[in-house]
Amino acid sequence: MDRAAFRLILWGCFLISVCSSPVTRTQNVDVYSFHINSTVTSRYATTTIRSRVANKLNESQEILFEVKIPKNAFISKFRMIIEGTSYDGVVKEKAEAQQQYTQAVSRGQSAGLIKSVGRTLEEFKTSVTVAALSKVTFELTYEELLKRRLGKYELLINAQPMQTVTDFKIEVHIHEKTGISFLEVKGDLSTDDLTNAIKTARADKDAWVTFYPTRDQQTKCKTCGENGLNGDLLITYDVERQNPNGEMTVSNGYFFHSFAPSDVSRIPKNVVFIIDRSGSMHGKKMEQTRLALLKILSDLGENDHFGLITFDSRVDLWKRELLKATQANLEDAKSFVKKIADRGATDINAAVLEGVNMITRHPREGTTSILILLTDGDPTSGETNTEKITGNVKEAIGSKFPLYCLGFGYDVNFDFLTKMSLENNGVARRIYEDSDADLQLQGFYDEVAVPLLTDIQLNYIGVSNLTQTSFNLYFNGSEIVVSGQITDNSVESVTT
Known part of the structure; x- marks a missing residue:
């Protein structure tokens, strides 16, 4: 292979992967070694996936390399080693990548890209033509800063070699200089069938997790089949905290x-929920939103104040002002939530500005305020220019409190919600339209439920x-x- 003929192109958008020619997994390809090595130091994780593959045919064929990495990670290195020669990938910025990927594939060059494959993972896929009875080694390294949520860090490792592997290993080493307070291993691959394959060890500042399944175990676990392992290891941990300054x-x-x-001590909060009830929220989305809100209302603290706003092309308030989370007020609010029905268009601008007004009309000393927008669509009523809406909201909030945006499904204008949240000291979160959407909403709220x-x-x-x-x-x-x-x-x- 000409060294100049290999280009690795990573495109950050959600794009369906296309190989230069059809690739099928057959008995003529042997993944004889598959290793994942992850090192975490001070919450910064560096993970390398190394796959060694042999072409068993007496003629050249195309071999596919396909792995999944966490959404928040970035690929820092990729290489292929063929007949002792190393070919390093070139990582391109998003602006260049789409055009160059298409050009590379049309010329028959090896190219790769990333696409979204679910809530937490993205898929990297590439392929290369390997000579008869030859071998190729794929090496991919990605890095990520682990973010603490609900009192723990999570390291997610996906393993999907798509056949049983003689030499299969996952090795994780965690080093935290203040010490590790707890460690737990969960995930699809942490099942009764694979209990003996997972080993953990801990010292004061270090922890090790290894996963060495036999070839037989790779086919008999609940998430396995004739194509071998297909699942995740989820390692959660937290650190000792002795210094109040961090x-x-x-x-x-x-x-x-x-x-x-x-x-x-926790700070009493003022929280306003801005709930999209437009026609596109019909059915399961609205049902799950109601379920989540009913649970969230039950979790409000007795010193919290709250408000509910529903909107389509019209904005309606449950009450004109924030009310204290007394038992009577909460029961009244739950009755209101149960009756929310979908209808009409989507006036996000008017709804969010009304939420801002509700908080600013009734300031309370010694409290903090939060706005939470739940929507599944683009603005289709009132002000529909997203740039103007973002400007209006930013001016109205004036950096006084955060705005969190929860977007339902893949069709939502998530870039718009992300920008609006970031410009107002909040974050946007996509809520996937699965059976547990109400639990996803509840999980997000739990992250912001206790301001300190x-x-x-x-x-x-x-x-x-x-x-x-x-x-x-x-x-x-x-x-x-x-x-x-x-x-x-x-x-x-x-x-x-």
């Missing part, structure tokens, strides 16, 4: 500061090129992370 890690002239206090700190400012001396250092809210079970470059050889002080 943990500081210094390496190669840079620092990483993580801050996650838990020994502070507001108006946080982290100050550093002797550093530059800092990431974000100001935060409106810190929620229990999450974590604040700041990194930057050290200019005076050490971080002299940290104040919060």
